[in-house]
Amino acid sequence: MRKRVAILGSTGSIGTQALEVVAANPERFEIVAVAAGGNDPALLARQALEHEVSLVGVAKASAAQDVQLALYAEAKRRSFSEGDHRVPRLVAGPHAAIEAARTPCDVVLNGLTGSVGLEPTLAALDTGATLALANKESLIVGGELVTGAAKPGQIVPVDSEHSALAQALRGESIDDVRRLIVTASGGPFRGRTRAELADVTPDEAMAHPTWDMGPVITINSATLVNKGLEVIEAHLLFGIGFERIDVVVHPSSVVHSMVEFVDGSTMVQASPPDMKLPIALGLAWPERVPDVASPCDWTHATTWEFAPLDETAFPAVRLARQAGEFGRTAPAVLNAANEVCVDAFVAGDLDFLGIVDTVGAVLEEHVAGADVTHADLTLASVLEADVRARERARALVESRVGGREQ
Structure with a gap:
């Protein structure tokens, strides 16, 4: 059927x-x-x-x-x-x-x-x-x-990363998981220092080295906001604490994520970067769709490179962890502020570094003023936090632009 x-x-x-x-x-x-x-x-x-x-x-x-x-x-x-x-x-x-x-x-x-x-x-x-x-x-x-x-x-x-995790965890006990390792290509600016990111243009940010994606997710990948969001997503999907979710840079995007188990073994899901594979798996789950994507070619010598994330140049993952650990409406604030800042960057109204800097400022203000006595999440509270975060992000973008023009 x-x-x-x-x-x-x-x-x-x-x-x-x-x-x-x-x-x-x-x-x-x-x-x-x-x-x-x-x-x-x-x-x-x-x-x-x-x-x-x-x-x-x-x-x-x-x-x-x-x-x-x-x-x-x-x-x-x-x-x-x-x-x-x-x-x-x-x-x-x-x-x-x-x-x-x-x-x-x-x-x-x-x-x-x-x-x-x-x-x-x-x-x-x-x-x-x-x-x-x-x-x-x-x-x-x-x-x-x-x-x-x-x-x-x-x-x-x-998401290819979470599809990989779901595949690696299929048939496994969550109690046997030591940590989840989410891979990141590093985006088009991998290896650059923070100072070298100051004059990045939208066209440069859109030139992702391994994936062909929509504009918002492509820019989110350039700032690594996307990877921060994926850390929160992994926590919510699999019930693993943030302290047990790591991010590593893997430029070729062949290994989509890994699960490390308590006995020291690591389960890897690998395939050339092609979104049709996780899409087809999402549609057919738990079945697989034959020949939906090309497999890895093992007839040629292959090297997989992994490196730690530079959180000084790319602090977005750290911000996302903070939002996720605080919980409540903080992730909604993080996301809403980022959407506003990405639009401003594309429109030329905000510099590249200003995206994460502004998101961080909005998140910091929200956490400092949050009413922790009302921790229950409701649709109304999420939508309200979303609106307020967008308003605050727009105000900070305008002040940042005004400061640059003076």
Whole structure:
């Protein structure tokens, strides 16, 4: 029986690759719903008609008419006459992804970017469907809201690092784990000092050496904020304390993560950098999809390089640990401030070092003023913390820019 799949963020990097996996394996999967922001109506329409989905979600209500026209144009291009194809239901607005996540299906792949994925994640878990989670931010900002809503095994990570950890832990007792080792490519600026990062441009930050990803995650990889978020994600997914989660630099991105056990052995998951492998595993879990990606070529001499993380030049992982250990809404603050700072950097309103510096300042203020007597996490408290962190980050960006211009 084919698995029914809903894809959130279908026009993004994860979404488009997931649809390629589905198209190559029509006997295993069928797409029932797609959702996207609405910036590429033509692509969204092609996806909807090619996979004969029942629902199309568009986050930007202003893009709804464009998507509807694109659906008509795509149907005409395919020479569909009236009655020859199923017209999907179009849902537009901020709750479109939530409605797509609630479409009856077996798997919801959340490939959205940013904390906007939190409510769709909770909606998917509420249906009982497997959540193939590429939107790490929803888990990080939601914390125990998400883990508490999930049944055992309901969340399958799609991040390559956490997919690697899940594979290495399959069939193992968590009590036998000494530590998790999350690998980092080091990004495009590996080996540079903090001073050498002062004049980095957005184009340089977008030139990732091993992965082809969307703009936000690529810049997060350049600052290593992404790796910090992954440390929090690993803690939440596998219930391992932060003191037992390490990060090592591995430039070739062939070893995606490792698990060290109490007897001294280390389990490694290795494959050439290709997101289709963890995507396919997320869709088919616990099964594997044959030939979805190329394996390592063992006929040639190979060297794997590992090095410690330079936390002086790249303090983002340390900040993320602080946010994760403090808990409550601190991870939401970390993520929200970073999203604002990345946008400011791309727009030319903030220097590269200013991203993590500003995030650190917002986080420090939040922790210092947090009311620890009300520790229970609620959706309302997360959303409120998100809004306040964005406002504070914007204010600090403006003051930093003003200081530079004087």
